[in-house]
Amino acid sequence: MKSALIYPSEISVARRADLARDDVLAELFDAHYAPLCRLAYVILGDAQLAEEMVMEALLKIFKGFGRIRDLDRADIYLRRTVVNLCRSRIRRKAIEMRVNASVLRSEERKGPDWDPELHETSRIVWDAVRRLPERQRACVVMFYYEDLPEAQIAEIMDCSVGTVKSQLSKARAKLESWLGATLEVPK
Amino acid sequence: MTDIEKLLRDSLGQAGNTYEPANEAEARRAFLRRARRRRLFAGGSLALAGAALAGLVFFLVAYDMGADTERDKKTTSTIPSASVKTRTSVGDAPIGLAVGRGSVWVANSGDGTISLINARTNRVGESIEVGGTPIDVQLAGGYAWVSFKNESQITAIALDDLEQRELVLEGGGTDLEIASSGRNLWAVSEDTPLQRIDPATFEVTQHSLTLDEPVTLTVGGGKVWVRGAEGAVDQIDEASGLDPEATLALDEPVSSSASDLVWDGMSLWISDGDSRTILRLDPQTGVVTNNVEFEGRYAQLASSLEGEVWALVGNDSSNASLLLIDTEAGQAVPGSIELSGAPGGIDVVHKSVWTVGSSSNSVFRTELSSSTASPTPKGEGDEVPDDEILYIYAALGDLFAVHGDASSRALMQTAEAESNPSFISEDTIAFDRTDANGEVTVVTRDLGSGAEATMPIVGDEVAFGPEGRAAWVLRSDDPSSQRQIRVGSQDGSGEDFFVANPQFEPLSVKNLEWDPTGTKLYYEAAVEVSGLYQADLEAGKPTPRAIDPPEGPAGYIGPASSRENEVVLLKVCCSYDGYLTVELGRLELGGGTPEYTKIAGLDDTGFDPNSENVTVEPAGTLDVEGSKEDRLWTVTSIRSWIVSDGSTTWLVDEEGEIDRLVSTKVTGAAVNPAFLE
Numbered sequence: 001m002k003s004a005l006i007y008p009s010e011i012s013v014a015r016r017a018d019l020a021r022d023d024v025l026a027e028l029f030d031a032h033y034a035p036l037c038r039l040a041y042v043i044l045g046d047a048q049l050a051e052e053m054v055m056e057a058l059l060k061i062f063k064g065f066g067r068i069r070d071l072d073r074a075d076i077y078l079r080r081t082v083v084n085l086c087r088s089r090i091r092r093k094a095i096e097m098r099v100n101a102s103v104l105r106s107e108e109r110k111g112p113d114w115d116p117e118l119h120e121t122s123r124i125v126w127d128a129v130r131r132l133p134e135r136q137r138a139c140v141v142m143f144y145y146e147d148l149p150e151a152q153i154a155e156i157m158d159c160s161v162g163t164v165k166s167q168l169s170k171a172r173a174k175l176e177s178w179l180g181a182t183l184e185v186p187k
Numbered sequence: 188m189t190d191i192e193k194l195l196r197d198s199l200g201q202a203g204n205t206y207e208p209a210n211e212a213e214a215r216r217a218f219l220r221r222a223r224r225r226r227l228f229a230g231g232s233l234a235l236a237g238a239a240l241a242g243l244v245f246f247l248v249a250y251d252m253g254a255d256t257e258r259d260k261k262t263t264s265t266i267p268s269a270s271v272k273t274r275t276s277v278g279d280a281p282i283g284l285a286v287g288r289g290s291v292w293v294a295n296s297g298d299g300t301i302s303l304i305n306a307r308t309n310r311v312g313e314s315i316e317v318g319g320t321p322i323d324v325q326l327a328g329g330y331a332w333v334s335f336k337n338e339s340q341i342t343a344i345a346l347d348d349l350e351q352r353e354l355v356l357e358g359g360g361t362d363l364e365i366a367s368s369g370r371n372l373w374a375v376s377e378d379t380p381l382q383r384i385d386p387a388t389f390e391v392t393q394h395s396l397t398l399d400e401p402v403t404l405t406v407g408g409g410k411v412w413v414r415g416a417e418g419a420v421d422q423i424d425e426a427s428g429l430d431p432e433a434t435l436a437l438d439e440p441v442s443s444s445a446s447d448l449v450w451d452g453m454s455l456w457i458s459d460g461d462s463r464t465i466l467r468l469d470p471q472t473g474v475v476t477n478n479v480e481f482e483g484r485y486a487q488l489a490s491s492l493e494g495e496v497w498a499l500v501g502n503d504s505s506n507a508s509l510l511l512i513d514t515e516a517g518q519a520v521p522g523s524i525e526l527s528g529a530p531g532g533i534d535v536v537h538k539s540v541w542t543v544g545s546s547s548n549s550v551f552r553t554e555l556s557s558s559t560a561s562p563t564p565k566g567e568g569d570e571v572p573d574d575e576i577l578y579i580y581a582a583l584g585d586l587f588a589v590h591g592d593a594s595s596r597a598l599m600q601t602a603e604a605e606s607n608p609s610f611i612s613e614d615t616i617a618f619d620r621t622d623a624n625g626e627v628t629v630v631t632r633d634l635g636s637g638a639e640a641t642m643p644i645v646g647d648e649v650a651f652g653p654e655g656r657a658a659w660v661l662r663s664d665d666p667s668s669q670r671q672i673r674v675g676s677q678d679g680s681g682e683d684f685f686v687a688n689p690q691f692e693p694l695s696v697k698n699l700e701w702d703p704t705g706t707k708l709y710y711e712a713a714v715e716v717s718g719l720y721q722a723d724l725e726a727g728k729p730t731p732r733a734i735d736p737p738e739g740p741a742g743y744i745g746p747a748s749s750r751e752n753e754v755v756l757l758k759v760c761c762s763y764d765g766y767l768t769v770e771l772g773r774l775e776l777g778g779g780t781p782e783y784t785k786i787a788g789l790d791d792t793g794f795d796p797n798s799e800n801v802t803v804e805p806a807g808t809l810d811v812e813g814s815k816e817d818r819l820w821t822v823t824s825i826r827s828w829i830v831s832d833g834s835t836t837w838l839v840d841e842e843g844e845i846d847r848l849v850s851t852k853v854t855g856a857a858v859n860p861a862f863l864e
Contacts, residue, residue, distance in 0.1 A: 029215050037208040042199055051208055058218055125198035133400050133416035145199035175523065176191050 013017045057081035080156040090134040136171040227840030273309040273552045277302035283323035284532035288584030294321035329369035334363040370404040375401045405451025408792030411818045444467035449488035453482025458486035477517030491535040502531040580856040652701035674770040684729045702748045709746040719743045736783040749805035752776045769796040787843040807862040
């Protein structure tokens with residue numbers, strides 16, 4: 001019969017690797033959790049949903065931990081995962097959502113969260129952004145909220161810089177037409 | 188920086204800065220805990236994991252079995268007489284569902300299988316491995332078509348032998364949205380153009396859309412409706428694939444989140460997860476005419492052949508609720524039916540609503556009793572007895588009877604496919620039955636006792652005439668030879684004649700029709716353009732003659748005869764590539780040149796004259812009043828015809844009035860001779 005014993009040296013090697021991994025994950029979490037939540041929140045307008053998206057993104061990163069060779073680029077992977085999860089969440093109907101993320105089974109969420117202290121103009125603009133198609137919305141949030149350069153947005157969105165430019169241009173045109181009649185655009 | 192850019196930076200910055208994640212420390216602990224747990228399972232503790240899983244499965248099964256009877260009785264319904272009839276356990280994480288040919292096809296996303304439920308016994312008969320993460324299933328052209336998560340592949344499963352065939356669509360888009368028109372499959376995704384797949388050839392045709400970023404689609408009313416991320420709806424002609432219509436720009440903004448789309452025969456319905464409303468759109472203008480609110484994040488929609496709209500609503504964490512929408516009033520019928528598990532797919536066939544409980548790994552069958560739709564017949568003329576079958580139609584491989592009380596019920600549901608119904612007498616029908624090997628037999632059924640018998644007729648397009656006579660097209664293995672028709676008796680014997688004489692090139696032949704005297708046979712025969720033929724059965728061996736009127740280029744299809752020397756037919760015009768116009772007309776055959784008179788134009792109804800299944804049946808003095816649930820049946824003095832294109836069926840009367848009878852996937856209809864002149 002085959003021995004079921006595990007030698008102490010093996011345990012310690014495995015344990016050491018686990019501990020190191022825990023440290024890295026904790027560092028990743030501390031560095032990125034809050035900013036990513038804000039990114040997801042601005043895209044989705046739902047705080048609880050945003051936090052769940054980020055948690056899922058972090059767990060996905062953990063799952064692919066062994067394949068990440070350059071931890072300095074973890075923020076790119078995380079942003080891409082969060083943006084993709086948010087986009088997916090926005091555009092896919094229920095039937096596919098459940099396939100995507102069983103962890104999303106949580107309490108029913110209410111509509112967009114809203115801070116009453118937020119200025120009325122900002123609220124109107126944000127509402128308009130949330131009516132954009134998901135790809136344009138993600139580009140707008142990353143460009144105007146995250147201040148990311150177009151090249152980095154293209155990398156995150158897995159598309160060309162030209163596509164990012166055209167998405168931003170379309171979005172601006174739409175927002176101008178929607179908001180022009182409602183707001184007095186500042187000069 | 189432009190004004191709008193400044194506004195965006197300021198406003199989005201303010202929005203983001205007002206928010207801080209709730210309890211970050213707890214989230215951190217939860218993340219590390221879940222990460223360690225995943226590592227534990229991945230790290231080789233398979234025995235432990237297996238035992239835990241087995242225990243969990245045992246617990247869930249035990250819980251589920253115990254809950255079946257209790258929970259499912261707990262409907263909160265005030266929907267009249269609706270109740271959950273059965274619950275069937277299927278594979279892991281079921282999502283999409285389609286009903287047809289007496290079976291329910293369920294896509295199980297969790298284990299890569301398709302469960303096949305026998306709709307008569309409500310039991311799972313087959314579990315078909317397809318791999319991957321199947322998310323939707325649709326039936327079209329003899330196949331069940333399965334789409335997958337993260338793949339641009341579609342798997343076609345032959346309904347007859349369950350053989351699988353894979354098709355990878357160009358464009359690279361994944362998570363394909365698919366919809367069936369009965370004849371063709373349509374697919375689209377955000378990154379994939381709209382594509383039509385012909386099940387007969389597996390040929391894929393791409394079509395351009397006006398809108399960007401298609402999200403979902405449905406087929407109905409002769410059109411493919413595609414919804415874009417911005418809420419607009421594109422409409423494509425289902426027969427031609429052309430996009431002649433303007434995109435419907437909705438008059439109210441609709442979010443692009445969790446949504447579904449369905450056509451009820453008259454209107455388009457869209458669910459919107461953000462506003463939690465189901466909207467009815469005017470298909471001409473895009474104006475939202477009704478808003479139906481629902482609880483939850485999602486609403487999956489389905490419509491019945493009768494035009495009822497059902498919605499399965501809920502969210503990921505709660506049980507689903509089934510709603511019936513009163514399409515006349517544009518609001519939900521009070522009450523709902525609670526079903527365990529998060530909402531998955533939904534399909535409606537007749538009075539059975541099939542729904543998926545995704546997280547409970549179940550499929551539910553909910554039925555409305557026929558008493559909910561039983562208006563008392565009224566109107567001019569003699570009343571139709573409640574239990575009298577007015578007509579029978581074939582749809583989705585099953586036969587359905589429509590009774591005098593306007594209720595409909597499944598006449599038979601078997602694992603085999605039934606089609607092409609006809610009445611031999613007021614009490615007996617005949618139909619084609621296709622078995623699992625594709626063999627077609629002609630079966631008779633006594634409507635009183637339900638007793639069935641197989642007819643010794645080997646042929647197609649069987650038509651029954653007076654005094655027990657029958658005519659059918661003989662089968663031939665030689666495509667280069669001219670087809671023959673046998674006229675004889677129901678025991679299979681008879682005399683044969685060629686469908687055209689002299690014999691030029693072989694003609695396809697269909698829609699055989701006796702005249703009421705039993706002395707002539709009419710049929711449609713074609714190489715490219717359909718033409719009408721008449722065979723005189725009195726003078727020895729029949730000599731067929733073409734009877735198209737000299738009216739310029741046109742095709743004549745689907746003859747129906749209920750008076751001597753008269754045929755009612757569809758006149759279609761005028762292209763070899765696809766017919767453009769269609770009208771119902773009458774052909775007088777007394778003596779000289781046939782004389783044609785138009786009865787009604789069908790161009791505006793969405794009728795598809797290019798369909799394989801175009802038929803015209805005499806409906807005698809059958810008439811329709813009202814619509815949908817209010818539909819009443821009377822016998823009047825006005826002659827009518829049932830006209831079907833395989834997708835939709837209409838009743839057209841002699842005065843040119845057109846009523847829609849049933850909306851989808853009808854392949855043939857036959858009227859009870861009790862209502863014929």
